[in-house]
Amino acid sequence: MLVDATGALPTLPAAVDDDRALAEVLSSVGADIPVAPTARLADGRLVHVVGMRGIGAPGRFVAPGSLPDPELARVVERAIAELGPAGMPERRPDWFQPGWFDLVEAWIDVVLAPTGRRRTGPVEPFKLWSLAAVVRVPADGGVLWCEAACEHFRTEPRIYAEVARLLPALVPQVVAIEATEGWVLMEPMTGVEATEQAPGTALELARRWAAAQLACVARVPELLAAGLERRGVDETIDAFRRLLDESPELALLSAEELDAARAAADRAVLLTRECWKAGIPETLAHGDLHLGNVAWDGETLRIFDWTDGCVSHPFLDAVHLARSADPKAAAAAIAAYADVWRSALPHVDVDRVLALAPLADLVFQTVTFERIAAATEPQSAWELGGVVARNLRLLPGAVAAVDTSAV
Template identity: 30%
Template structure:
């Protein structure tokens, strides 16, 4: 599966210049823009910074015919097609999705690396969408990654700062951060471990237990630093508030009994701690010698079972069972008398319910043209939660 891409070009002031002829790129995922940038340079000799999605011919990713807005320093020599697009400001538009936004962020990162004695010789844009913009910055002293996120993910820097003091080998090194959601991370060797087998997932589970065990004593400091507090009743309030604008009829019984269910979870005796929030293997990067847990923007303080549920949710029962048993054994050893297995079963339907609320939060925080990224996720997660209840 591929994408057909049309780039509507604007200059650094935001003045529309026209559209490049459509072209295909092999990556089907809408937020991946590396191939878009490379093909624009290869086909038309144009250096672009992709700003945001304008339109799609299908209701959700991946693939299809897509129109993006992209910035160029000056009008290119290639003929451009006239287009009519709505470029009006929007209050929910990300800073990196505006003309001049990418250049400002790259300039900040370049200056921060210079302060580390690391000159930058090449910059490549990798991703842009409503949840993040990502660039790779290369130089003679190695590579670094610039990531910029919206307000609801800005606690990632606080999480990385704290974890660097207790488990530095398990998280990316934070080189710099500012109050606009920009973070600068040192390069982590290896590959994202989407294809991790059960043995590798077992190693991830063991490593992450170290993170959670050491974070138990840090919950108040993490909350004070801005990490969302979703402990006990706060979780049910948070879920209901975010799902209020959506049709939740399919999960009405689960929502009605949520407070009682969370009370029973608390009786299982496990402590609240730092939760990654999206602990699938693709958020682990490794090279065969070490594994690093990345993308902590979804993190919150709450029940540790949410992460093992996320790590095992796509596995069949015979494969997931040993991972859950090992996870439970570690917590029973740490907290004698606790009942981790029961906590997992009670939270099993709550996990997709929480994800529905997460996606609802995304939809409430992004401009309309980017809603197709997440529009189908809320009802899908609600349906799954109801089926598991």
Template identity: 30%
Template sequence: MGRTVTLVLVDGAGDVLGALPPFDVALPWWQEIADVVEAARTRHGVGVTVLRLLAAGEAAPPGGPVSYLAQVCEPVGAPLTPYDPGTDQSPLRAPWAVPGGPAASLRWALSRLGRDDVVAAQQRTWNLSSIWRLDAGGVPVAWLKQVPAFFAHEAPLLRLVAEAAPELVPEVLAADGAGRSLLAHVPGEDRYGAEAWFCAQVARDFHPVQVHFTGRVSELLAAGVPDRRWNHNRLAQVAAPWRDTVEGLDELMEELPARLAAIDACGLPDTLVHGDLHPGNVRESAAGRVILDWGDAAVANPAYDILRLTQDLPEAEAAALIGEWARWWRKAAPGCDAETAAALIRPVAELRAAAVYQDFLDQIEESERPYHEADVPERLAAAVSAARL
């Protein structure tokens, strides 16, 4: 299912010009913008920079009807429909979601890249990031990534991980400390849907990094990496509005303190957790594998990552890889019972995911909330299911 897109156009001052006729694009993911920009150019002869989501249909993402606000820098020859944006001035609006915002970030990136032969292509924009590909001679050379304040730890973390495993992370060419980063291009293919053998390679790549940071948690925290070690109060706060509507959630929250204590007793040390370690966030080339998108990274239990990495594998293959991972941890932390920890932490991982999504909702503007509104109750329900396995 693709998207039916309506672009509401504004000029550089933010004055609304009107809406283009709706058009269809194949990719259903609301945050993916490259095909929207291309369709506006080829179908309507309009060059646009997409700023943010305005509205979406009743269905949760992906797909369906969506409308975006987009800036133009030249006169528009296509017919436009009048559009009243109201008086929406959210204090939570991202700096790249306002007229002139993307252009300012591109000027920053290009000045640091120090080249005058670069063409910028918008790839993604939503409440969690704005991403531009920077090409020279038709070949990608770098990427501009801008993230909100709650992900601003990503660039300093990449530099910290590069000290231990430089081949495993993108090179940070520049960062402004406020969410903008200029990253060297990483060649290769994102490995969505990869098989168990590839997931095992990723696990082997990342395990030494996690062992490295078991004794350096203070360095991670000093770099701004969020501390997501057990926070029963936060999990309880997120679950509270749903305890009467998500069947079994009340019972899970009642037994949660005992479950957390049992996980602690397994002796698995806290360390760096990527937070979203699925194969699609790993790019592979002949040179090896590079792990991308570290915004969800935190200090936490390493079992979170192996569960995410094996989430889409057949049950037997997932169990085998978790068993191998547990053997690695028994060598790194003698006496620990990593396999039991991973089994016990499954529902906690889902509760943690619900809390992360609630954090997003608490920090983004109203029009962007459809991206995540369904995620909190879905993850809470998944936590109950995981506890019953």
């Protein structure tokens, strides 16, 4: 393994949720790619195990066993042993397998050829984790981006293609998809790399997305035929009931917390059903609509990261978005979103649906994260671990908030 001149590993104080952390790690040691998922040690330190597609990185190499930290040495030795098909752990994403970058580059070259463009250098890892990989693609005519989804989200390219067909102005410009592998090649999005979002992002998103969802109500059969999952009230509640009995994260709750969550569950289910049955039709839902999944430069708005795209209750997206904005922006966004639906469905008690939707979204998101946890390999469980338990802790309060609002 690679160490500096003193025999120490390079260190980089990068935040776990910093999308630029991987690029900084790779450049700091002259490496090209990660070869294993980021591991977290018992003391909270993160270990990035990286490699080179070529040769010539600075520093010198030593055996992992010579490291003074036994836990760190075990992580590195395990990563080396797992390279290759024979040692690859179950549920490990493809992008940690040798040769994956070569396959992606070959596909990009093929799909670019008819367009008259060409790749001008190796693809550059930007973010690779348990759920997805995003790589930068240098090309003549401008940089492109390629996203790959893990097995659990392998339908994302088909979702992108269908949403782009129905709502081309609201999603990234797709260059090509590889549905079997779960790859999407797309044009860059203006505004996504800005240090600060343009003013009024939440409000503009709420207006446009409400209108788009309303337009897609009539297209639900097409969405389902294209492969989007229906996550309706029955599917959501059935999965929620199961996780209350079976989720591994129940072990993270105290006996009192678990009793409180289960005691609130029946009421939560009744209120979630009421939300669905109030007269708002199911339609296209993003499933994880927050300000981190939108690019807005003051003119063009693009919604990305469609791993959770489905057919579901539209208001879950609205309240999910509101939670990611500051209170003033959230209130304006919700008001604008509600106005679209009030105009279209004047007979529906939109205010009541808005009161119910945060609880329904909590139930929905708890199911989402339970499914993600089941699809994630154990070494990467720390990335999103604990979300199901956290949501169950919030459940009694969310139920009480709805009941209080009705008084």
